[in-house]
Amino acid sequence: MKASSLASGSGATFRELFRSGKYVGPTAGLAPGLVQANLVVLHKELAYDFLLFCQRNPKPCPILEVTAAGCYEAKETAPGSDLRTDLPKYRVFRYGELVAEPTDISGYWQDDFVSFLLGCSFTFEAALQEADIEVRHITLQRNVPMYITNRQCKGAGIMQGPLVVSMRPMLPSNVVKAVQVTSRYHAVHGAPVHIGDPLTLGIADLSKPDMGDAVDVLPGEVPVFWACGCTPQAVVMGVKPPLVITHAPGHMFITDWHDRDLLTY
Amino acid sequence: MKASSLASGSGATFRELFRSGKYVGPTAGLAPGLVQANLVVLHKELAYDFLLFCQRNPKPCPILEVTAAGCYEAKETAPGSDLRTDLPKYRVFRYGELVAEPTDISGYWQDDFVSFLLGCSFTFEAALQEADIEVRHITLQRNVPMYITNRQCKGAGIMQGPLVVSMRPMLPSNVVKAVQVTSRYHAVHGAPVHIGDPLTLGIADLSKPDMGDAVDVLPGEVPVFWACGCTPQAVVMGVKPPLVITHAPGHMFITDWHDRDLLTY
Numbered sequence A, B: 001m002k003a004s005s006l007a008s009g010s011g012a013t014f015r016e017l018f019r020s021g022k023y024v025g026p027t028a029g030l031a032p033g034l035v036q037a038n039l040v041v042l043h044k045e046l047a048y049d050f051l052l053f054c055q056r057n058p059k060p061c062p063i064l065e066v067t068a069a070g071c072y073e074a075k076e077t078a079p080g081s082d083l084r085t086d087l088p089k090y091r092v093f094r095y096g097e098l099v100a101e102p103t104d105i106s107g108y109w110q111d112d113f114v115s116f117l118l119g120c121s122f123t124f125e126a127a128l129q130e131a132d133i134e135v136r137h138i139t140l141q142r143n144v145p146m147y148i149t150n151r152q153c154k155g156a157g158i159m160q161g162p163l164v165v166s167m168r169p170m171l172p173s174n175v176v177k178a179v180q181v182t183s184r185y186h187a188v189h190g191a192p193v194h195i196g197d198p199l200t201l202g203i204a205d206l207s208k209p210d211m212g213d214a215v216d217v218l219p220g221e222v223p224v225f226w227a228c229g230c231t232p233q234a235v236v237m238g239v240k241p242p243l244v245i246t247h248a249p250g251h252m253f254i255t256d257w258h259d260r261d262l263l264t265y
Helices: A011-020 A044-056 A122-130 A172-183 A231-239 B011-020 B044-056 B122-130 B172-183 B231-239
Strands: A034-043 A063-066 A090-094 A097-100 A113-119 A146-152 A162-170 A222-227 A244-247 A253-258 B034-043 B063-066 B090-094 B097-100 B113-119 B146-152 B162-170 B222-227 B244-247 B253-258
Touching: A011 A253, A034 A044, A034 A063, A034 A122, A034 A231, A044 A063, A044 A113, A044 A231, A044 B044, A044 B063, A063 B044, A090 A231, A122 A172, A162 A172, A162 A231, A172 A222, A231 A244, B011 B253, B034 B044, B034 B063, B034 B122, B034 B231, B044 B063, B044 B113, B044 B231, B090 B231, B122 B172, B162 B172, B162 B231, B172 B222, B231 B244
Parallel strands: none
Antiparallel strands: A034 A113, A034 A244, A034 A253, A063 A113, A090 A097, A090 A244, A146 A162, A162 A222, B034 B113, B034 B244, B034 B253, B063 B113, B090 B097, B090 B244, B146 B162, B162 B222
Protein backbone atom coordinates (compact mmCIF):
# COMPACT_ATOMS: atom_id res chain seq x y z
CA MET A 1 0.00 0.00 0.00
CA LYS A 2 1.26 3.47 -0.87
CA ALA A 3 1.59 6.19 1.74
CA SER A 4 0.05 8.65 -0.70
CA SER A 5 -3.28 6.82 -0.58
CA LEU A 6 -3.32 7.29 3.21
CA ALA A 7 -2.78 10.99 3.59
CA SER A 8 -5.61 11.40 6.06
CA GLY A 9 -7.52 9.29 8.56
CA SER A 10 -7.78 8.90 12.31
CA GLY A 11 -4.86 7.77 14.43
CA ALA A 12 -6.65 4.45 14.97
CA THR A 13 -6.97 3.94 11.21
CA PHE A 14 -3.22 4.21 10.78
CA ARG A 15 -2.42 2.08 13.80
CA GLU A 16 -4.72 -0.67 12.52
CA LEU A 17 -3.09 -0.49 9.12
CA PHE A 18 0.37 -0.90 10.61
CA ARG A 19 -0.92 -3.66 12.91
CA SER A 20 -2.20 -5.54 9.89
CA GLY A 21 1.27 -5.47 8.34
CA LYS A 22 -0.03 -3.95 5.11
CA TYR A 23 2.16 -0.86 5.45
CA VAL A 24 5.68 -0.99 6.86
CA GLY A 25 7.11 2.26 5.50
CA PRO A 26 8.05 5.57 7.10
CA THR A 27 5.32 7.75 8.56
CA ALA A 28 6.53 11.17 7.37
CA GLY A 29 3.65 12.95 5.69
CA LEU A 30 1.06 10.51 7.02
CA ALA A 31 -1.83 11.64 9.22
CA PRO A 32 -1.14 15.36 8.93
CA GLY A 33 -2.13 17.24 12.08
CA LEU A 34 -1.74 14.20 14.35
CA VAL A 35 1.18 14.00 16.78
CA GLN A 36 3.71 11.27 15.99
CA ALA A 37 6.02 9.89 18.65
CA ASN A 38 9.39 8.24 19.18
CA LEU A 39 9.22 4.97 21.11
CA VAL A 40 11.68 3.58 23.68
CA VAL A 41 10.81 0.30 25.42
CA LEU A 42 12.98 -1.01 28.25
CA HIS A 43 12.92 -3.11 31.41
CA LYS A 44 11.42 -1.52 34.51
CA GLU A 45 14.78 -1.66 36.28
CA LEU A 46 16.15 0.79 33.68
CA ALA A 47 13.06 2.99 33.65
CA TYR A 48 14.02 5.29 36.52
CA ASP A 49 17.39 6.19 35.04
CA PHE A 50 15.81 6.70 31.63
CA LEU A 51 12.95 8.81 33.00
CA LEU A 52 15.43 10.97 34.88
CA PHE A 53 17.58 11.21 31.74
CA CYS A 54 14.55 12.52 29.86
CA GLN A 55 13.73 14.96 32.66
CA ARG A 56 17.29 16.31 32.55
CA ASN A 57 17.39 16.48 28.76
CA PRO A 58 13.94 17.67 27.75
CA LYS A 59 15.01 19.04 24.36
CA PRO A 60 16.08 15.70 22.83
CA CYS A 61 13.72 13.66 25.06
CA PRO A 62 10.38 15.47 25.52
CA ILE A 63 8.06 12.97 27.20
CA LEU A 64 4.52 12.63 25.90
CA GLU A 65 3.61 9.48 27.84
CA VAL A 66 5.12 6.76 30.01
CA THR A 67 3.14 3.53 30.35
CA ALA A 68 2.80 1.47 33.51
CA ALA A 69 5.11 -1.57 33.60
CA GLY A 70 3.80 -4.35 31.39
CA CYS A 71 1.10 -2.19 29.81
CA TYR A 72 1.35 -2.00 26.03
CA GLU A 73 -1.53 0.42 25.54
CA ALA A 74 -0.73 4.13 25.25
CA LYS A 75 -3.73 5.10 27.36
CA GLU A 76 -3.12 8.85 27.30
CA THR A 77 -2.11 9.52 23.73
CA ALA A 78 -3.85 6.66 21.91
CA PRO A 79 -6.53 4.73 23.84
CA GLY A 80 -7.04 1.26 22.39
CA SER A 81 -3.57 1.14 20.85
CA ASP A 82 -1.11 -1.76 21.08
CA LEU A 83 2.49 -0.56 21.19
CA ARG A 84 3.71 -4.07 20.24
CA THR A 85 2.13 -3.95 16.80
CA ASP A 86 1.03 -0.42 15.99
CA LEU A 87 4.26 1.00 14.61
CA PRO A 88 5.28 0.14 11.05
CA LYS A 89 8.80 -0.89 12.07
CA TYR A 90 10.89 -1.33 15.23
CA ARG A 91 14.53 -1.70 16.16
CA VAL A 92 15.69 -4.29 18.69
CA PHE A 93 18.98 -3.62 20.48
CA ARG A 94 20.74 -6.31 22.53
CA TYR A 95 23.72 -5.05 24.51
CA GLY A 96 23.80 -1.97 22.30
CA GLU A 97 23.84 -3.91 19.02
CA LEU A 98 21.01 -3.58 16.51
CA VAL A 99 19.92 -7.21 16.08
CA ALA A 100 16.55 -6.95 14.32
CA GLU A 101 14.14 -4.57 12.60
CA PRO A 102 10.80 -6.35 13.04
CA THR A 103 7.38 -4.96 12.17
CA ASP A 104 5.86 -6.52 15.30
CA ILE A 105 7.46 -6.95 18.74
CA SER A 106 4.86 -9.21 20.34
CA GLY A 107 7.41 -12.01 20.48
CA TYR A 108 9.86 -9.80 22.37
CA TRP A 109 7.37 -8.43 24.88
CA GLN A 110 8.05 -8.93 28.58
CA ASP A 111 5.84 -8.24 31.59
CA ASP A 112 8.13 -5.61 33.07
CA PHE A 113 8.54 -3.52 29.90
CA VAL A 114 7.94 0.22 30.28
CA SER A 115 7.26 2.24 27.13
CA PHE A 116 8.26 5.86 26.67
CA LEU A 117 6.68 7.98 23.96
CA LEU A 118 8.72 11.06 23.11
CA GLY A 119 7.80 14.05 20.97
CA CYS A 120 8.89 13.98 17.32
CA SER A 121 9.98 16.77 14.99
CA PHE A 122 7.25 15.94 12.47
CA THR A 123 4.97 18.17 14.54
CA PHE A 124 7.13 21.25 14.27
CA GLU A 125 7.93 20.56 10.62
CA ALA A 126 4.24 20.94 9.83
CA ALA A 127 4.35 24.26 11.66
CA LEU A 128 7.43 25.34 9.69
CA GLN A 129 5.68 24.52 6.44
CA GLU A 130 2.61 26.48 7.50
CA ALA A 131 4.98 29.39 8.10
CA ASP A 132 6.11 29.04 4.45
CA ILE A 133 9.53 27.62 5.35
CA GLU A 134 10.59 24.80 3.04
CA VAL A 135 11.63 21.62 4.84
CA ARG A 136 14.25 20.23 2.50
CA HIS A 137 14.07 16.51 3.30
CA ILE A 138 10.30 16.60 2.86
CA THR A 139 10.73 18.29 -0.50
CA LEU A 140 13.25 15.57 -1.44
CA GLN A 141 11.07 12.81 0.08
CA ARG A 142 13.95 11.63 2.25
CA ASN A 143 14.41 10.96 5.95
CA VAL A 144 15.78 13.91 7.94
CA PRO A 145 19.59 13.95 8.31
CA MET A 146 20.71 13.24 11.89
CA TYR A 147 24.15 13.65 13.45
CA ILE A 148 25.79 12.50 16.68
CA THR A 149 27.34 15.64 18.19
CA ASN A 150 30.28 16.36 20.49
CA ARG A 151 27.86 17.62 23.16
CA GLN A 152 27.15 15.28 26.04
CA CYS A 153 23.66 15.06 27.46
CA LYS A 154 23.30 15.36 31.22
CA GLY A 155 23.71 11.83 32.59
CA ALA A 156 21.25 10.03 34.87
CA GLY A 157 22.42 6.84 36.58
CA ILE A 158 23.71 4.53 33.85
CA MET A 159 22.09 6.59 31.11
CA GLN A 160 24.48 8.93 29.37
CA GLY A 161 25.53 9.74 25.85
CA PRO A 162 25.90 12.40 23.19
CA LEU A 163 23.21 14.74 21.94
CA VAL A 164 21.89 13.73 18.52
CA VAL A 165 20.61 16.55 16.31
CA SER A 166 18.56 16.79 13.14
CA MET A 167 19.41 19.41 10.52
CA ARG A 168 17.29 21.54 8.21
CA PRO A 169 18.97 23.98 5.82
CA MET A 170 17.27 27.29 5.08
CA LEU A 171 17.87 30.83 3.90
CA PRO A 172 19.09 33.25 6.57
CA SER A 173 15.89 35.24 6.04
CA ASN A 174 13.88 32.32 7.43
CA VAL A 175 15.99 31.56 10.50
CA VAL A 176 14.31 33.99 12.89
CA LYS A 177 10.86 32.71 11.94
CA ALA A 178 12.04 29.10 12.35
CA VAL A 179 13.25 29.88 15.88
CA GLN A 180 9.96 31.56 16.73
CA VAL A 181 7.76 28.81 15.33
CA THR A 182 9.62 25.90 16.93
CA SER A 183 10.00 27.73 20.26
CA ARG A 184 6.26 27.33 20.64
CA TYR A 185 6.56 23.52 20.55
CA HIS A 186 8.49 22.56 23.70
CA ALA A 187 6.94 19.09 23.65
CA VAL A 188 8.58 18.34 20.31
CA HIS A 189 12.19 19.54 20.81
CA GLY A 190 11.43 23.28 20.86
CA ALA A 191 13.87 25.90 19.57
CA PRO A 192 17.05 24.98 17.68
CA VAL A 193 20.15 24.06 19.69
CA HIS A 194 22.52 25.57 17.11
CA ILE A 195 22.49 27.69 13.98
CA GLY A 196 25.37 27.71 11.52
CA ASP A 197 28.84 26.14 11.53
CA PRO A 198 28.44 22.34 11.94
CA LEU A 199 31.96 22.08 13.40
CA THR A 200 30.71 23.78 16.56
CA LEU A 201 28.79 20.56 17.18
CA GLY A 202 31.71 18.41 16.04
CA ILE A 203 30.05 17.59 12.72
CA ALA A 204 32.78 17.40 10.09
CA ASP A 205 30.70 16.64 7.02
CA LEU A 206 27.00 17.44 6.62
CA SER A 207 26.81 15.09 3.63
CA LYS A 208 27.50 12.11 5.91
CA PRO A 209 24.75 11.95 8.54
CA ASP A 210 24.99 9.27 11.22
CA MET A 211 21.31 8.41 10.76
CA GLY A 212 18.76 9.29 8.10
CA ASP A 213 19.57 10.71 4.68
CA ALA A 214 21.78 13.57 3.51
CA VAL A 215 20.05 16.58 1.95
CA ASP A 216 21.39 19.35 -0.26
CA VAL A 217 22.47 22.58 1.42
CA LEU A 218 22.17 25.20 -1.31
CA PRO A 219 24.52 28.18 -1.71
CA GLY A 220 23.67 30.89 0.82
CA GLU A 221 21.72 28.54 3.08
CA VAL A 222 22.42 28.08 6.77
CA PRO A 223 22.15 24.69 8.51
CA VAL A 224 19.83 24.83 11.52
CA PHE A 225 20.10 22.07 14.15
CA TRP A 226 17.44 20.77 16.53
CA ALA A 227 17.74 18.26 19.37
CA CYS A 228 16.59 14.90 18.03
CA GLY A 229 14.44 12.10 19.42
CA CYS A 230 17.01 9.57 18.20
CA THR A 231 19.28 10.66 21.08
CA PRO A 232 18.04 7.69 23.19
CA GLN A 233 19.20 5.31 20.43
CA ALA A 234 22.72 6.75 20.71
CA VAL A 235 22.51 6.37 24.49
CA VAL A 236 21.40 2.75 24.14
CA MET A 237 24.22 2.00 21.74
CA GLY A 238 26.71 3.39 24.24
CA VAL A 239 25.24 2.07 27.51
CA LYS A 240 24.54 -1.39 26.04
CA PRO A 241 21.67 -2.62 28.23
CA PRO A 242 20.63 -6.25 27.61
CA LEU A 243 17.46 -5.38 25.68
CA VAL A 244 15.94 -2.14 24.44
CA ILE A 245 13.40 -1.71 21.65
CA THR A 246 12.77 1.54 19.78
CA HIS A 247 10.90 2.66 16.68
CA ALA A 248 12.89 2.40 13.46
CA PRO A 249 14.02 5.92 12.48
CA GLY A 250 11.22 7.66 10.62
CA HIS A 251 8.74 4.88 11.45
CA MET A 252 6.85 6.55 14.26
CA PHE A 253 3.88 5.88 16.52
CA ILE A 254 0.84 7.86 15.38
CA THR A 255 -1.19 9.13 18.35
CA ASP A 256 -4.67 10.59 18.63
CA TRP A 257 -3.31 13.93 19.83
CA HIS A 258 -3.38 16.93 17.54
CA ASP A 259 -0.31 19.03 16.80
CA ARG A 260 -2.17 22.07 18.05
CA ASP A 261 -2.52 20.43 21.49
CA LEU A 262 1.25 20.73 21.91
CA LEU A 263 1.42 24.47 21.32
CA THR A 264 3.08 26.25 24.22
CA TYR A 265 1.24 29.33 25.39
CA MET B 1 17.38 38.07 62.72
CA LYS B 2 14.71 39.89 60.75
CA ALA B 3 13.90 38.98 57.18
CA SER B 4 13.80 42.69 56.33
CA SER B 5 17.52 43.01 57.02
CA LEU B 6 18.18 40.28 54.42
CA ALA B 7 16.35 41.55 51.40
CA SER B 8 19.21 40.89 49.03
CA GLY B 9 22.27 38.67 48.84
CA SER B 10 23.49 35.65 46.89
CA GLY B 11 21.75 32.30 47.18
CA ALA B 12 24.77 31.00 49.08
CA THR B 13 24.46 33.84 51.61
CA PHE B 14 20.91 32.84 52.43
CA ARG B 15 21.67 29.12 52.52
CA GLU B 16 24.55 29.73 54.93
CA LEU B 17 22.29 31.85 57.12
CA PHE B 18 19.67 29.10 57.32
CA ARG B 19 22.40 26.50 57.86
CA SER B 20 23.66 28.49 60.84
CA GLY B 21 20.19 28.36 62.40
CA LYS B 22 20.10 32.15 62.81
CA TYR B 23 16.99 32.51 60.64
CA VAL B 24 14.18 29.95 60.66
CA GLY B 25 11.32 31.99 59.20
CA PRO B 26 9.53 31.95 55.86
CA THR B 27 11.43 32.91 52.73
CA ALA B 28 8.75 34.99 50.99
CA GLY B 29 10.27 38.30 49.96
CA LEU B 30 13.83 37.13 50.56
CA ALA B 31 16.41 37.07 47.78
CA PRO B 32 14.26 38.79 45.17
CA GLY B 33 15.09 37.60 41.67
CA LEU B 34 16.40 34.21 42.82
CA VAL B 35 14.38 31.06 42.19
CA GLN B 36 13.02 29.37 45.32
CA ALA B 37 12.07 25.71 45.34
CA ASN B 38 9.80 23.19 47.04
CA LEU B 39 11.65 20.18 48.45
CA VAL B 40 10.53 16.55 48.58
CA VAL B 41 12.96 13.94 49.96
CA LEU B 42 12.13 10.24 49.80
CA HIS B 43 13.68 6.79 49.60
CA LYS B 44 15.03 5.68 46.22
CA GLU B 45 12.44 2.91 46.01
CA LEU B 46 9.70 5.58 45.88
CA ALA B 47 11.59 7.87 43.53
CA TYR B 48 10.45 6.32 40.26
CA ASP B 49 6.77 6.60 41.11
CA PHE B 50 7.25 10.14 42.36
CA LEU B 51 9.27 11.19 39.30
CA LEU B 52 6.60 9.77 37.04
CA PHE B 53 3.92 11.50 39.13
CA CYS B 54 5.73 14.80 38.54
CA GLN B 55 6.08 14.08 34.83
CA ARG B 56 2.35 13.40 34.59
CA ASN B 57 1.39 16.44 36.69
CA PRO B 58 3.80 19.15 35.61
CA LYS B 59 1.61 22.05 36.72
CA PRO B 60 1.64 21.24 40.45
CA CYS B 61 5.02 19.44 40.27
CA PRO B 62 7.39 21.25 37.88
CA ILE B 63 10.80 19.66 38.39
CA LEU B 64 13.83 21.92 38.66
CA GLU B 65 16.29 19.25 39.82
CA VAL B 66 16.46 15.65 41.01
CA THR B 67 19.57 14.63 42.94
CA ALA B 68 21.35 11.30 42.65
CA ALA B 69 20.48 8.86 45.47
CA GLY B 70 22.31 9.78 48.67
CA CYS B 71 23.55 13.11 47.32
CA TYR B 72 22.46 16.07 49.41
CA GLU B 73 23.98 18.75 47.19
CA ALA B 74 21.74 20.44 44.61
CA LYS B 75 24.49 20.42 41.99
CA GLU B 76 22.45 22.01 39.22
CA THR B 77 20.55 24.75 40.96
CA ALA B 78 22.85 25.49 43.93
CA PRO B 79 26.40 24.11 43.74
CA GLY B 80 27.93 23.78 47.20
CA SER B 81 24.54 23.59 48.93
CA ASP B 82 23.52 21.06 51.58
CA LEU B 83 19.85 20.12 51.35
CA ARG B 84 19.95 18.71 54.91
CA THR B 85 20.59 22.11 56.48
CA ASP B 86 20.03 24.87 53.94
CA LEU B 87 16.28 25.36 54.31
CA PRO B 88 14.96 27.35 57.26
CA LYS B 89 12.45 24.66 58.22
CA TYR B 90 11.40 21.15 57.18
CA ARG B 91 8.48 18.81 57.71
CA VAL B 92 8.98 15.12 58.50
CA PHE B 93 6.15 12.75 57.61
CA ARG B 94 6.06 9.17 58.92
CA TYR B 95 3.32 7.03 57.41
CA GLY B 96 1.57 10.20 56.30
CA GLU B 97 1.61 11.86 59.72
CA LEU B 98 3.49 15.09 60.33
CA VAL B 99 5.81 14.13 63.19
CA ALA B 100 8.36 16.95 63.30
CA GLU B 101 9.21 20.40 61.93
CA PRO B 102 12.99 20.52 62.39
CA THR B 103 15.33 23.20 61.07
CA ASP B 104 17.98 20.59 60.16
CA ILE B 105 17.41 17.06 58.83
CA SER B 106 20.98 15.75 59.13
CA GLY B 107 19.83 13.30 61.79
CA TYR B 108 17.16 11.89 59.47
CA TRP B 109 19.38 11.54 56.41
CA GLN B 110 19.74 8.14 54.78
CA ASP B 111 22.06 6.97 52.04
CA ASP B 112 19.28 6.17 49.59
CA PHE B 113 17.43 9.48 49.86
CA VAL B 114 16.57 11.20 46.59
CA SER B 115 15.73 14.92 46.69
CA PHE B 116 13.32 16.60 44.32
CA LEU B 117 13.33 20.38 43.90
CA LEU B 118 10.11 21.71 42.39
CA GLY B 119 9.32 25.18 41.10
CA CYS B 120 7.60 27.59 43.50
CA SER B 121 5.04 30.31 42.88
CA PHE B 122 7.27 32.99 44.42
CA THR B 123 8.87 33.31 40.99
CA PHE B 124 5.67 34.15 39.18
CA GLU B 125 4.45 36.38 42.01
CA ALA B 126 7.43 38.62 41.40
CA ALA B 127 6.41 38.72 37.74
CA LEU B 128 2.82 39.57 38.69
CA GLN B 129 4.04 42.43 40.86
CA GLU B 130 6.22 43.73 38.05
CA ALA B 131 3.07 43.73 35.91
CA ASP B 132 1.44 45.97 38.55
CA ILE B 133 -0.86 43.24 39.86
CA GLU B 134 -1.18 43.31 43.63
CA VAL B 135 -0.48 39.97 45.32
CA ARG B 136 -2.77 40.12 48.32
CA HIS B 137 -0.98 37.79 50.75
CA ILE B 138 2.26 39.66 50.14
CA THR B 139 0.50 42.94 50.87
CA LEU B 140 -0.86 41.40 54.06
CA GLN B 141 2.49 39.74 54.89
CA ARG B 142 0.83 36.35 55.16
CA ASN B 143 1.45 32.93 53.65
CA VAL B 144 -0.50 32.23 50.45
CA PRO B 145 -3.86 30.45 51.04
CA MET B 146 -3.83 26.86 49.76
CA TYR B 147 -6.75 24.48 49.23
CA ILE B 148 -7.09 20.75 48.61
CA THR B 149 -9.39 20.44 45.58
CA ASN B 150 -11.80 17.81 44.30
CA ARG B 151 -9.59 17.26 41.24
CA GLN B 152 -7.43 14.16 41.25
CA CYS B 153 -3.92 14.31 39.87
CA LYS B 154 -2.93 11.64 37.37
CA GLY B 155 -1.64 8.72 39.43
CA ALA B 156 1.75 7.04 39.01
CA GLY B 157 2.31 3.72 40.76
CA ILE B 158 1.51 4.25 44.44
CA MET B 159 1.57 8.03 44.07
CA GLN B 160 -1.85 9.58 43.76
CA GLY B 161 -3.84 12.31 45.38
CA PRO B 162 -5.78 15.52 44.91
CA LEU B 163 -4.57 18.69 43.25
CA VAL B 164 -3.68 21.42 45.74
CA VAL B 165 -4.10 25.00 44.54
CA SER B 166 -3.04 28.41 45.75
CA MET B 167 -5.39 31.38 45.42
CA ARG B 168 -4.80 35.05 44.64
CA PRO B 169 -7.78 37.43 44.43
CA MET B 170 -7.72 40.26 41.91
CA LEU B 171 -9.90 42.62 39.95
CA PRO B 172 -11.39 41.19 36.74
CA SER B 173 -9.42 43.81 34.82
CA ASN B 174 -6.19 42.12 35.89
CA VAL B 175 -7.13 38.52 35.15
CA VAL B 176 -6.07 38.47 31.49
CA LYS B 177 -2.70 39.96 32.32
CA ALA B 178 -2.25 37.47 35.17
CA VAL B 179 -2.89 34.58 32.77
CA GLN B 180 -0.44 36.00 30.25
CA VAL B 181 2.33 36.67 32.76
CA THR B 182 2.16 33.29 34.50
CA SER B 183 1.79 31.39 31.23
CA ARG B 184 5.37 32.38 30.54
CA TYR B 185 6.59 30.51 33.63
CA HIS B 186 5.90 26.82 32.97
CA ALA B 187 8.65 25.81 35.39
CA VAL B 188 6.79 27.44 38.27
CA HIS B 189 3.19 26.20 37.80
CA GLY B 190 2.40 28.23 34.67
CA ALA B 191 -1.09 29.53 33.88
CA PRO B 192 -3.97 29.33 36.37
CA VAL B 193 -5.96 26.09 36.58
CA HIS B 194 -9.21 27.91 37.38
CA ILE B 195 -10.68 31.40 37.54
CA GLY B 196 -13.79 32.21 39.55
CA ASP B 197 -16.26 30.07 41.53
CA PRO B 198 -14.33 28.10 44.19
CA LEU B 199 -17.06 25.44 44.28
CA THR B 200 -15.95 24.27 40.84
CA LEU B 201 -12.84 22.99 42.61
CA GLY B 202 -14.85 21.73 45.57
CA ILE B 203 -13.73 24.60 47.79
CA ALA B 204 -16.65 25.51 50.05
CA ASP B 205 -15.13 28.39 52.01
CA LEU B 206 -12.22 30.53 50.83
CA SER B 207 -11.75 31.84 54.36
CA LYS B 208 -10.70 28.36 55.54
CA PRO B 209 -7.65 27.30 53.56
CA ASP B 210 -6.24 23.80 54.15
CA MET B 211 -2.70 25.23 54.31
CA GLY B 212 -1.32 28.74 54.63
CA ASP B 213 -3.34 31.79 55.68
CA ALA B 214 -6.67 33.20 54.56
CA VAL B 215 -6.65 36.55 52.75
CA ASP B 216 -9.40 39.08 52.12
CA VAL B 217 -11.28 38.85 48.85
CA LEU B 218 -12.61 42.37 48.30
CA PRO B 219 -15.98 43.20 46.70
CA GLY B 220 -15.77 42.80 42.92
CA GLU B 221 -12.63 40.68 43.04
CA VAL B 222 -12.28 37.27 41.41
CA PRO B 223 -10.34 34.40 43.01
CA VAL B 224 -7.69 33.00 40.65
CA PHE B 225 -6.30 29.53 41.35
CA TRP B 226 -2.91 28.08 40.43
CA ALA B 227 -1.58 24.54 40.82
CA CYS B 228 0.49 24.44 43.99
CA GLY B 229 3.80 22.86 44.94
CA CYS B 230 2.25 21.61 48.17
CA THR B 231 0.40 18.97 46.13
CA PRO B 232 3.11 16.39 46.96
CA GLN B 233 2.44 16.96 50.67
CA ALA B 234 -1.22 16.04 50.13
CA VAL B 235 -0.09 12.96 48.19
CA VAL B 236 2.26 11.95 51.00
CA MET B 237 -0.49 12.39 53.58
CA GLY B 238 -2.73 10.09 51.55
CA VAL B 239 -0.22 7.47 50.39
CA LYS B 240 1.47 7.26 53.82
CA PRO B 241 4.97 6.08 52.90
CA PRO B 242 7.20 5.24 55.89
CA LEU B 243 9.30 8.41 55.67
CA VAL B 244 9.13 11.54 53.53
CA ILE B 245 10.64 14.93 54.25
CA THR B 246 9.54 18.20 52.67
CA HIS B 247 10.13 21.91 53.20
CA ALA B 248 7.77 23.53 55.70
CA PRO B 249 5.17 25.53 53.73
CA GLY B 250 6.61 28.93 52.85
CA HIS B 251 10.09 27.93 54.03
CA MET B 252 11.71 27.25 50.69
CA PHE B 253 15.11 26.32 49.30
CA ILE B 254 16.80 29.36 47.75
CA THR B 255 18.73 28.42 44.60
CA ASP B 256 21.35 30.27 42.56
CA TRP B 257 19.06 30.38 39.53
CA HIS B 258 17.46 33.65 38.48
CA ASP B 259 13.73 34.02 37.90
CA ARG B 260 14.46 35.22 34.39
CA ASP B 261 16.14 31.86 33.60
CA LEU B 262 12.73 30.19 33.92
CA LEU B 263 10.98 32.36 31.34
CA THR B 264 9.38 30.27 28.62
CA TYR B 265 10.03 31.57 25.14
